[in-house]
Amino acid sequence: MTMNGMLIPGKTLTGNKSNSKPVHIMSVDVEDYFMVEAFAGSVPRKTWDARPSRVVTNTWRVLDLFDKFNVKATFFFVGWVAQKFPELVRDVCARGHEVACHSFWHRTVYSLTPEEFREDTRAAVRTIEDAAGVRVYGYRAPSWSITKECLWALDILAEEGFAYDSSIYPIHHDLYGVPGAQRFPYAHQLEGSRTLLEFPPTTVRLLGQSLPAAGGGYLRILPLAYTRWVFREFEQEYRERVVVYFHPWELDPEQPRIRDKWKSRLRHYTNLKKMERRLESLLENYSFRPFNEPVESGVRLEALPVLETMRVPHD
């Protein structure tokens, strides 16, 4: 089933290309501290159940923070989390946020076959929708893992009824990214004349390069002055919205430490104590919304420029 028939183009909510300031997008990837790709070698999935979970308390902390500033966001749930803590999914919905899909097992898409990807996605959607009692329209790949090698995933997402994706990071990185991909929201033109909207995480151009900004480790580790400069560029120069993303574990300095490579530890543990204050500063100074405004039924997304998606054939 495709969502195309249900897409309501609507007005441009960001004030894109007009004189008003853009309303930015706030998103949270709901996963536990031990699920991140950087620790996958040290934390086999079969041990997840036995580990002290902190995702519920940490997500409540995020919900309270958003309530304080009256901000609504999109929460991309790992299916495993939704299965174990369905009441958390319900809480997020009840507090007016959008729930969306962050896979079931938090495996990189490029490590799966198309069939495995479809199966994992279906399991996650079923679990999240059962817990929430609402439809899921959005997808974000674990570790931004929709890369040039697995653009087939976009066709599968459209076939499975997703209206939008936020997984393609237009940067060079050792674990993910599609260098040279579009930096601002657009729509993929897919097989069978299907479309899928794409909301890339934010990048800025500096010294001829696209650099990541305003999300996860980049928001937590790089100076706050850099993030503020990015918002200024987006509001005054590009007139586009910043897509902010982070994880509930990034607000939890007390989380158990996992032994792994120094690089992974540096990325995961730096500035955990500063993160809440940084988020508060953004929530105080800028306006945010979820990707899809929660509506009674259907989706409410924007009309975006449609682009031919470069594709590598698969069998």
Ligand SMILES: [Zn+2]
């Ligand atoms: Zn994730």
